[in-house]
Structures are given as structure tokens and as C-alpha cells.
Amino acid sequence: MQAREANFDGLVGPTHNYAGLSFGNVASQTNEKSVANPLAAAKQGLRKMKRLADLGFLQGVLPPQERPSLRLLRELGFSGSDTAVIERAAKDAPELLAAASSASAMWTANAATVSPSADTRDGRVHFTPANLTSKLHRAIEHEATRRTLQAIFADPAHFTVHEALPGTPALGDEGAANHTRFCSQYGERGVEFFVYGRSEYRRGPEPVRYPARQTFEASRAVAQRHGLSEDGTVYAQQSPEVIDAGVFHNDVIAVGNRQTLFCHQRAFVDQSAVYDQLGAQLSKAGAQLNVIEVPDARVSVADAVTSYLFNSQLLTRPDGRDVLVVPQECRENPRVAAYLDDLVVNAGPIDEVLVFELRESMKNGGGPACLRLRVVLNEAERQAVAPGVWIDDALFGRLDAWIGKHYRDRLAPSDLADPKLLDESRTALDELTQILGLGSLYDFQR
Numbered sequence: 001m002q003a004r005e006a007n008f009d010g011l012v013g014p015t016h017n018y019a020g021l022s023f024g025n026v027a028s029q030t031n032e033k034s035v036a037n038p039l040a041a042a043k044q045g046l047r048k049m050k051r052l053a054d055l056g057f058l059q060g061v062l063p064p065q066e067r068p069s070l071r072l073l074r075e076l077g078f079s080g081s082d083t084a085v086i087e088r089a090a091k092d093a094p095e096l097l098a099a100a101s102s103a104s105a106m107w108t109a110n111a112a113t114v115s116p117s118a119d120t121r122d123g124r125v126h127f128t129p130a131n132l133t134s135k136l137h138r139a140i141e142h143e144a145t146r147r148t149l150q151a152i153f154a155d156p157a158h159f160t161v162h163e164a165l166p167g168t169p170a171l172g173d174e175g176a177a178n179h180t181r182f183c184s185q186y187g188e189r190g191v192e193f194f195v196y197g198r199s200e201y202r203r204g205p206e207p208v209r210y211p212a213r214q215t216f217e218a219s220r221a222v223a224q225r226h227g228l229s230e231d232g233t234v235y236a237q238q239s240p241e242v243i244d245a246g247v248f249h250n251d252v253i254a255v256g257n258r259q260t261l262f263c264h265q266r267a268f269v270d271q272s273a274v275y276d277q278l279g280a281q282l283s284k285a286g287a288q289l290n291v292i293e294v295p296d297a298r299v300s301v302a303d304a305v306t307s308y309l310f311n312s313q314l315l316t317r318p319d320g321r322d323v324l325v326v327p328q329e330c331r332e333n334p335r336v337a338a339y340l341d342d343l344v345v346n347a348g349p350i351d352e353v354l355v356f357e358l359r360e361s362m363k364n365g366g367g368p369a370c371l372r373l374r375v376v377l378n379e380a381e382r383q384a385v386a387p388g389v390w391i392d393d394a395l396f397g398r399l400d401a402w403i404g405k406h407y408r409d410r411l412a413p414s415d416l417a418d419p420k421l422l423d424e425s426r427t428a429l430d431e432l433t434q435i436l437g438l439g440s441l442y443d444f445q446r
């Protein structure tokens with residue numbers, strides 16, 4: 001059956017800020033306490049969506065979550081009116097207020113793991129929202145993510161949206177950032193590639209400096225509940241040394257699409273065995289794996305982490321050409337820029353590089369690939385998606401105006417103490433659900 005890949009980007013929320021919440025994510029730590037520009041952040045992300053939609057890609061949008069999360073703050077013991085809760089948290093535990101205020105749901109590669117219907121036993125598209133247990137500010141996302149996915153992918157004849165896995169270290173799950181699907185054509189049965197950072201029960205190498213967020217046990221559980229076949233599944237361990245160098249998700253060191261895996265030489269434990277296994281499974285699905293491996297000598301892991309070369313989107317255009325969507329930072333690093341120039345000249349599978357300015361998100365460790373959730377859909381499934389979330393000229397115009405009306409252009413860490421931010425945020429989100437036609441998504445609307 002014919003199918004296409006859709007990308008659903010997270011719309012940056014009005015509380016976008018730099019709180020240094022992600023230990024192990026170099027950009028988040030480096031930019032802690034710098035002043036953010038939520039308006040610019042949201043517009044940068046929206047422009048990426050618009051340009052990709054203009055190029056003929058199927059482009060959707062996922063709404064931000066309600067922040068600050070009063071629910072979290074109340075669960076943590078702050079009480080009284082909403083204003084009193086925020087003022088008290090700002091005074092007694094600003095780090096908890098920051099966690100409750102993060103706009104991190106914008107990185108929708110961490111929203112869920114998605115298996116297309118061609119791969120699943122029951123022929124439905126399966127979604128498992130990621131529990132994101134590794135970080136408090138992210139562990140509070142999955143319930144709202146599930147609600148949003150259910151509102152958008154509502155038809156049970158086509159879609160199954162699971163609960164997140166239990167939130168415990170043994171089952172740490174970071175969603176599609178550690179999952180790649182290979183196939184010959186999108187609508188054909190594919191091979192789903194799960195990359196984990198550590199295993200809770202099988203002894204193996206582990207990073208020593210920074211946390212491994214994804215476990216083998218979580219990856220396997222997702223594959224099982226999605227009803228994937230053994231032939232259609234490959235597991236690999238991320239190299240612990242690169243996690244210790246700041247590669248907190250696999251999508252910071254590798255990206256794949258259809259038959260192509262674009263990755264760094266040091267991405268995986270026992271890398272050649274990983275290629276062999278992937279190649280063997282993929283050949284059973286009628287496709288031949290093509291690996292573009294970037295040598296350390298040309299681009300170091302440190303360069304990959306600062307430029308986000310591998311946090312690119314590898315997309316197949318409707319005319320069959322493959323394009324690589326990279327952040328501006330790749331052009332600013334001379335070694336990465338030279339590598340990309342050669343890649344295109346050498347007439348490999350990548351025909352064109354598209355460069356995007358995503359500085360506000362990048363400063364928190366979120367590149368083009370972090371900002372999107374891939375969902376492969378056949379025509380009937382595409383018809384069943386809530387219609388208001390597809391980016392076209394009209395929706396772009398409405399969202400652009402909505403951002404301009406509601407977002408601040410400056411948000412310093414001390415501004416999180418301002419209770420007006422909650423009202424501004426709720427007013428904006430209330431209007432947004434009408435724009436997207438998603439009904440009452442948020443707690444404050446219920």
C-alpha cells in the first residue's frame with residue numbers, strides 16, 4: 001500500500017526558557033540562565049514547518065503543553081491560589097518552578113515512538129508516549145502528550161495510542177529520538193531500529209559521566225506492545241563514550257530514512273555487527289541498507305554535538321530526491337560545512353542540504369530532528385487525522401499572527417516568578433485549541 005511520511009513538529013510554547021535542566025545535554029547546561037526569546041523560538045520552528053510544507057512534505061503541528069504546570073507544583077506540596085503557588089515556588093524552590101515551566105514538549109521526537117501500520121500485527125499505527133523518566137521537567141509530559149495524540153489520531157480503526165510505560169529507571173523511554181525505521185517504500189513492511197543507552201538487567205557497558213536515558217527493556221517493551229515481528233526489529237546499544245561526550249539521544253549521532261543510515265563512526269557498540277544485522281533484516285524486507293558513516297577524522301564527536309550534524313532530518317521529496325535538513329550551526333563549523341559540501345558533490349543518496357535557523361531551540365539541545373515526530377501514514381490513515389493540524393498557508397498565517405499576539409520576546413529565569421505568565425499562557429493556549437480544532441485539550445479548559 002502507498003504511504004507517506006508525515007512530520008509533526010512541536011510548536012514552541014510561550015514559556016520557552018533556558019533553565020539548565022538537562023544534565024548530560026551540553027547545550028542545556030552551557031546556556032543555563034541565559035535570556036530566551038519565546039517569540040523568536042516559536043517563529044523559527046514555524047518557519048521550518050512552512051518551508052517543508054511548501055516543498056511538498058506532509059507537515060503537521062503538535063500544540064505546546066500548559067506551563068507552568070500548576071499540577072506538578074501542587075503535587076510537590078505548594079498550595080493556595082495559583083498566584084500563591086507560583087510565588088511560593090519561586091521563593092523556596094526556583095529549580096522546581098523552572099521544571100514546571102519548561103517548554104520542553106516542543107521536542108516532539110521525544111513525544112512518542114510510532115510504528116506504522118505496515119509493521120504492526122494488527123495493521124494499526126501504534127503510538128507509545130515516552131515516559132521521559134530521566135528528567136523531572138520531561139517526565140510530566142506524557143499524559144498531555146497522550147491526550148493530544150488521541151485527539152489527533154482518534155480513529156480506533158486506524159490508530160492505537162498506548163499509555164506510557166511505567167515511569168521507573170528500568171523502563172526509561174525517550175521515544176522516537178532513539179528509534180528509526182528503515183524500509184524500501186514507506187508503505188512496505190520495514191525494520192524498526194531501537195537504540196538504547198543501557199540495560200537494567202543484562203550486564204553491559206554503561207556511561208560513567210552522564211546518564212543513559214533509554215533502556216533496552218523499554219525499547220523491547222515498546223516493540224512488543226506495538227506488535228512488531230522479530231524479523232522487523234533490531235536493537236543496538238549506543239556507545240557509552242559518546243553519551244559521556246554529550247550524545248544524550250541517538251538522534252544526536254545518527255539519522256536514518258528508508259534504506260539510508262547516516263551516522264558517526266563511533267555511534268554504536270560493535271558498530272559493524274549493527275550494520276550487518278540491520279542489513280540482513282532489511283534485505284528480508286526487500287531493501288538494501290546503505291550506510292553513510294562519517295569518520296572521526298573528518299567530524300569529531302565534539303563537532304557533531306555542537307553542530308548537530310546528525311540531528312538532521314533526512315527526507316525523501318515527492319520527486320524521489322533525498323534532502324538533509326540541518327541547523328545553521330552546521331554551516332558555522334568549518335569541518336562540518338566542508339563535509340556537507342563533499343557529501344552533496346559526491347552524488348550519494350543525499351541530493352540537497354537545506355539549512356535552517358533554529359538558534360533558540362538549539363541552545364537547549366534541540367535541532368531539526370528533535371523538533372519533529374515522524375508518522376508514516378497511508379491514504380486512509382491520513383484522511384483519519386484531525387484535519388486542523390496540517391500546515392498550509394492559511395494555518396501558517398494564523399499561527400504566525402497568534403505567536404505575534406501572545407508571546408514575549410524576552411524571558412529571563414527570574415521572569416518565571418511572574419504569575420502573569422500563567423494567564424498569558426492559558427489565554428494563548430485556549431485560542432490555539434480553537435485554531436487547531438482540537439477541542440478542550442488542557443486541564444484548565446476542563
Ligand SMILES: N=C(N)NCCC[C@H](NC(=O)CCC(=O)O)C(=O)O
Nearest residue numbers: 019020021022025028109177249370
Ligand atoms: N534529541 C532530541 N530528540 N531532543 C532534544 C531534547 C532537548 C531537551 N532539552 C531540555 O530539556 C533543556 C531544557 C532546559 O534546560 O531549560 C532534553 O534534554 O531533553
